[in-house]
Each structure stands twice: as C-alpha cells, then as structure tokens.
Amino acid sequence: MSAADTPDIVIIGSGMGGATLGAGLAPTGARIVILERGQQIPDDAPARDAWRVYGDSAFKSPETWLDGEGNAFSPGNYYNVGGNSKLYGAVLMRYRAEDFSEMVHLEGVSPAWPFGPGTLAPYYDRAEALYQVRGDASGDPTEPPHGPYPHPPVPDEPAIARARARLERAGLRPFSLPLGVDLDQWLAAGATGWDGYPDTRCGKMDAETCGLAVALRHPTVTLQTGARVTGLRVGTDNRTIAQVEYEQGGETRVLRPRIVAIACGAVQTAALLLRSGLANASDQVGRCFMNHNASAMIAIDPRFRNDAVYQKTFGLNDWYLSGGPQDMPLGNVQLLGRVTPEILKIQVPSLPRAAAGWMSRHALDFYLMSEDLPDPESRVTLSGDQVQLHWRRSNMAAHRGLVAQMRRALRRAGFPLVLSRLFDGRVPSHQCGTARMGDDPARSVTDPEGRTWDHPNLFVTDAAALPTSAAVNPALTIAALSLRAADTIKRELGA
Template sequence: MTDLNVPDGLTADVLETATGVDEIDTDVLIIGSGMGGSTLAWALRDSGARVLVVERGRFLPREPENSQPEHMYLKGRYKNAGQWYDGATGKPFAPGVYYWVGGNTRFYGAMLPRFRRSDFTEVQHREGRSRAWPFGYDDLEPHYGTMERLLQVHGQTTEDPTEPPHSTPYPHPPLPHEPTIERFAGALRRQGLHPHHTPNALNVVTQADRAAVCTADGCPDDTGMKSDAENRILVPALQAGAKLMIEAVVTRLITAPDGRTVVAAEASHGDRTIRITARQFVVAAGAVNSAALLLRSANDQHPEGLGNSSGLLGRNYMVHNSTFFVGVNPFRTNPTKWQKTLGVNDFYEETLGNLQMLGKLQAPMLKPARAWAPMWALKFMATRSIDIYLTSEDLPSRDNRVRVDGDRTIIDWTPNNVSAHHELVKRVTKIVRKAGYPLIFTQRMGIETNSHMCGTAVAGTDPAESVLDPFCRSHDVENLWLADASFFPSSAALNPALTIGANALRIAPAIAAAVS
C-alpha cells in the first residue's frame, strides 16, 4: 500500500475500491474527511452502522518536501483544489483549500480554541449583529473536552479572562514559550494585557522537536507530532471498522421521487461513475463545496438546490476579517522554532477580535505577498520578526454567497464589519511597537484566503430562516445532514476546527438513531 501513502497501522481492507461494481451500499455515507467528516466517522465507530467516508483526494505523501516552504508557497506542490471564481470580477483564483485525506487540517497550525460563551448568543457589532446559535455553549462543552483529548491539546484555563468554563482540564500542560516569545509576553503584561498560552495540538518536547515541525503552520507535517483529522481521528475510526474511498468526487445527490429523502450519491471514481446508496447522507466537504454540491443536486422537487426551501443555501458565507501582521526589530533576531504558543483575547468581548502568533515565518512564505522584494531582504526581515495573525468576526449577509454555474464555483464576497478589524490592527500596532518592534508590515487576507469559511447552510429552529435544524439535519430532506462549518449561524473570531469537531460529536447520536 506504499504507493497510496496509506499511514502505518492501516491495512488494505479499510479502503473501498468499488472494483468491478457500479453500486455500493452503506448505512452512513460521509462526504469529506476533514475535521467534521472524520470526527463523525469516529463518533459512529461503536454504533453498529456501516460507515463509508468518501474523499475526493488521496493520502498526502510523507516526504521531505512537507516541511520545505518553498515547495508549499512558491511551487504549489500540494495545491490541488483547482480554481473558483470571484463573482465581482469573473476572474479565477486558487482557493486556500486542499483535497487530501484529513482536509485542511493537514495544513493548519493546530490552534484549537473553544468558542467563547458569548459567541453562541446574538451580539451587537459596530456594523450589525451576529446571529444567535440554536444551541448554547453548555450543549457543546462536554464535546469540546472529548475533542481536546482526541487531539491531545496542550493548554491551560487560568490566564485568559475570556476562557469559558471547562468541565475537564486540558489533557496536556501548555507548550512553554521560547525566549523571544516569553520576552514579548512580558512586554504585553507590562502594558496591562493578559497574554495566554494558546490551546495547541502540537506534541513537541525538545527544541529539536520544535525545529522538526517549525513550518507546520501552513505546511504538512511528516513527523506525526501535529495532531490533525487524519492521524488522530480518521485512522482510529478506520481501525474500528469505518471504510474510506479516496479519489472519488461526489457530483450530486439523488432523491426519491417525492424529494423527501436522498436515495443515492453519484460519484466520479477514476474513469467510472458509481452510485452509493445509504440510509443517512452527511455532507462535510467544507462550507463552499458542501453548498455547491447541494446546489448542483437541484431537481424538480428542489429546483433551487437540495434542501433550499428557505432560499438561504449558499448564502451567509463568512470567512473572517484577517490580517497577517509582522513586527520587525532590525537589531534583534528571533530564533524561535515554534512561535504559535501565545494569544491575546483582551479585545474579544469588545468585538474587535483575537490575536494569536503565527508559526515562524520564513522568506518563501513572505514572497507571495511581496513578490517584488528580493529573497535576501525577505530573509533579513523574517529572521528579525515576530509574526501575528489578527482575526475579527465578519457578519452573515445574504449577499455573500456561493453560486454554481455548470462546473464553475462562484464566490460573491464583500468584506463587512471591517471597522472593528481596522481598530484591532491599529491597537496591536501600538502594542507591538511599544514591545520593541518598530517596523510594522501588514497584509489583509483576500478572497482566496478562506480556511475559516462557514455559514452557507445555517442551522436554526425556523425553516424559513435556516437551512438546517438545530442538529444539522436538513429541514426539507429527512436523511440529509451537514457536519462541517456550513451550519455556523455566525463566525465568531476564533479558529473553527475544534468547534466543527465538537459539533460532529454532538449530532452523532441523532444520526446513529436515524439509521436504526
């Protein structure tokens, strides 16, 4: 199985190949193997249901190029999502998503915060309101704890004044700051802030460990020290009996004549079209691709897209207001290997957003944003910088949406609630300069940076105002569920991965009950 790059610990019988057949039957079909799909497969492992995960990609090879940023950022070695289109200009762009087993978690920085309690309520922002969720923090809290144990999260609860209550402690102590970041944390404390050790699923002990994964925020990790959906969740699910089909693209869902149930998924697998029948169908392909699949599954009973009686399918696309923020002291180098250990939420309840460190930037990572700059200058800058990711909440808007036109996926997106983000950048600029980094460089993220996308099939109690019910089942189609961030009624201002996984655990018993 080495030619398929299948991880150690798996045998050939976990892969569904559809050899010689045109139809496959299962109990639960999960479309997508990212955080939501993999967690749901794991959660159903003891249900007695036959579970099949279908992934359009394959296992990402573990190779030296994983940790070499020039291959990731300059040569695009692992970019395989093709093109989407900007609805405003009609121009194509390469989205920041990846079609590999484990989805985007193969490339994430393993930052796994819980959403704050206020994120589940209606919140007034400068430019509008974020919607309340149809369930609260307490409904998700025990599942957060399970996800933290699954992903081996390192953290603590006593530093961040916005941290919500935990019924269980983090399974591992926080990763300590390296000297430069500890010095920066001290400078922030002296300014009256509360820097905290971030909840992080990087399992490093020595400085050599950190050096081995220093590019793991944005690049794949070939060491296994970064917890992701593949190595910590899907592999155990497959070992427990779930099946996986790779390199299979589900192109549409087919309903019964009355349109009330899905009876099959049609998938392109190699040079063949196969049909997959199931009792329950779960879409977890990411907020854009999930919505696009349902829109492309329109039929006579669902002329505007499958499960779209509300007209909201594909709408309310959110992707955060985000800025890469680099502070440079030309007279001081930063030898930090794993920088992503510090965060600040002092501005969070002011609805300005979150500050977290990036993995340590290197020159090839900076080149796409500063193509005109020579590599020697970028290297000088990167070796003397601290690197920060600033995130503010954007708001649901019907006009921000996913559309399809044949094979084209179109994104209509106009940033909103930007004044709060500008204020966050302004405040952090003052703070970082005062901390000893006089030169500030910023880069706003554009339409192509959509790793935190959500909201295209919002959950709610009113079928006229939502696509899904509170357990993420379609209001219109009895056996159709979504298990990615599509259901988010609001985006919060934090990394969504842990919340996606916790929600998959929350809805799993309902899906299991529907099978029986």
C-alpha cells in the same frame, strides 16, 4: 445489490467534520463509507520545503472558482485525506460563551445560535480529548468555564517567552494557545513551524491523524479516496436521499445508504447541494458565506533576536469582547508560525534576500482576525458547473480597529516598526456558513442537530453549518458539532 453498495452511512469528505463524525459513529458497528475526492499526502511529499509549500503551491488544488464579477481565481483550498486540516495551524479554541448570543458589532449584529454554550460544552470536552489538545484553560479571561485540557500547553521557546513578557509589561494578557500537536514528534521530522506546512503524520493532530485514525480502527468503516461526489438523488417520496453518485477511477458509481452526511467544506458542501437541487426550500443554501477578516502583522525591533523554531504558542483576546469605539468587540490575535526569510521572499519577491533575513531575525509575526457577519447576499452560487463566490466583506471597521490597537500595543512593547497586510478573498480564512443551522426552517438549512429540514436522512457536519463565524479558529467547534450530530445519528440508527 451487494452489501457494499448499501452502507448504513455515507460521509462525504474526510476533513475535520467528516473525520470527527466517523470517529463518533464508528463504535456503533454501522457500516460506514467515507468518500474523499483527494488522496493521502505521501510520506515523501515536500512538506517542509517553504518554496514548494508557499511558492508553487505544491499542495493546493489546481481548480479555479469565479469571483463575483466572473473572473477566475485560485481559491487556495486543499483536497486530500484530512482536508484543509492537513495544513492548518492546529489552534483548537472554543467559541467564547458570548459568541452563542446576539452580539452587536460596529457594522452589524452577529445573531444568536439556536442553543447556548452549555449544549456544546460536553462535545467540546470530547473533541479536545480526541484531538489531544495542549493548553491552559486558566490563562485567558474570555475562556468559557471548563476543566483542564488533556495535556499541558506547548511551552514558549526563550525568544517567545521574552516577547510574551514584553507584551505583559505593555498591559496585555497573552495566553497559551490550545494546540493540537506533539511538538517533539513534529520537530523530529524537520525544524519548521506547522502553520501552513502539511503534516505527513508526524505530530500534528488533524482530521486524518486523530478523527480518521480512530474511525478506521473499526472494520466496519472504509475510506475511498479519489472519489468525487457528483450528486445526491432523492427516492420516490421526494424527501429521503436514496443515492449518492460519485466518480472514481474514471467510472461512475452509486451508493444507496440509509443516512448521508455532507462534510465537503463550506463552499463545496453548498455547491453539492445546489448541484443536486436539495435542502433549499428556504433558499438559504449558499447564502451567508463568511470568511474571517484577517491580516498578517510583523513587529520588528532591531534589539529583539527571534531564534525560535516554532513560535505559535500564545494569543491575545484583550479586544475580543470590547476595546473598539463604543467599546465594541474587535477580534482575536495569535502568533503565526515563523515567517522565515524564504517565506518573506516568496511573499515580497522584490525584497532583497539580506533584508528578508534581517527582518526575520528581528521580527515577531502575528495573525489578526475579526468576525465576518452573516449576509444573505454574501454567497456561493454555480455558474454552469463552476463555483462562483460572491463574498461581501463585513465588519471591516472592527478589523481596522483591531489592527490599530495591536499596532499601538506593539509599539508600547518596544517594537518600533509594525507592518500589516490584509488577506484577500483568495485566502481561505476559515470559510463557513453556507448551510447554516437554525431553529426556523424558513431561515436556515439544518436544524440545531445538523439534520437538513427538507431531508430526514441528510446531515451537514462541517463549517457550512456554522450560524456565525465568531473570531476564533473554527476547527474545534466543527468537531464538537460533528460529535453532537453523531449522537443524533446514533439514535436514528437505534430507531
């Protein structure tokens, strides 16, 4: 058997979790193979074409899943080098300190993490450096204590600065979003936002351009694309993962690594574990699926002229920790990338083009998200070999409260027409939780360092491991957890 077939580490998936883990482990000199089922998005892809991106879903996987009733649907996930981060909005926000403790919500309880915010703080620092975050840590009263971001915040364009001032006069406290983007490089490639547009290595700090790029600078790290992992097999001790089986180019291949890390995304990580019959002595694999309760909101004022190219520069946490009935937490608000006339027309085909153009010119676009609470019956299962997603929304009273609070605030700020639309289960609004970490092997899949309880050489380093969804974008927390797992694996390699 050749050395190529027996690497030290196999990482399954090149998204935020897998790429960051690779970056953290690459300096060890370990022989690392990263398996990615997709391909690199080519330089000449229609990456700035709204009709191709939002209309015919040029980058979305053609696969279908089943919903809880057994009906097929297109889930909106992406399989390519860099994973879903290739199309993310590049908001790299820390969980609030309170998110690590038990938090009571209107319709349930978000449980405590197995460690406090101080454990993850140094890894957040490292993740922000790796992903070159632009931000201002002083602007958000809910921001946990930490040093300055690596770069100053992305500035507001004049129209957005005027909108920020209007919200401040209405009593709100907008803060600069921590963003992973080189704005000048991004705009040089096309005058569009980046929320939902794929990056072709032209300014967005994502899993490919940062984490994977750092990992692949080391000659001991290799990336295999078009490599779909079909199963993991244990050795004679019935505990240690001995084989990784995958299909590539029509052939079945096998690797026999020392350590395996799964980072396929919350749904596909659970599906792979279920398909392989692994890490499930607790019967928790696939359970506690969470997906942020999220809505788009458009605020229109005929007097407001929005000529911004990229508007996603500020957010609001005024109601993150309180503000609902009984002063309960509600969630986070942030600007969306510009909802252009083309995007409006795609979303509402019956809308006349002239009306879409007028609305876009006089609108400000927001994304509202609230925490989805962990529920063992909200879960990923398999129906034959097909993924079945039984998502049970939770905490919708909080989300309705957030929408109501934001609508009132926007009207105080002088926007007389406010429209909103709830995203349904076909939109992957930060899926997480299906192989959650914990300190009790009977109620979790991995230990607090990401190692599965059942298999000493198997780790989960993606959103599947998140114990709670909180109400902020999960990318930076996934990266921080992956860097922490990398330190654990380094110790394992040394032993």
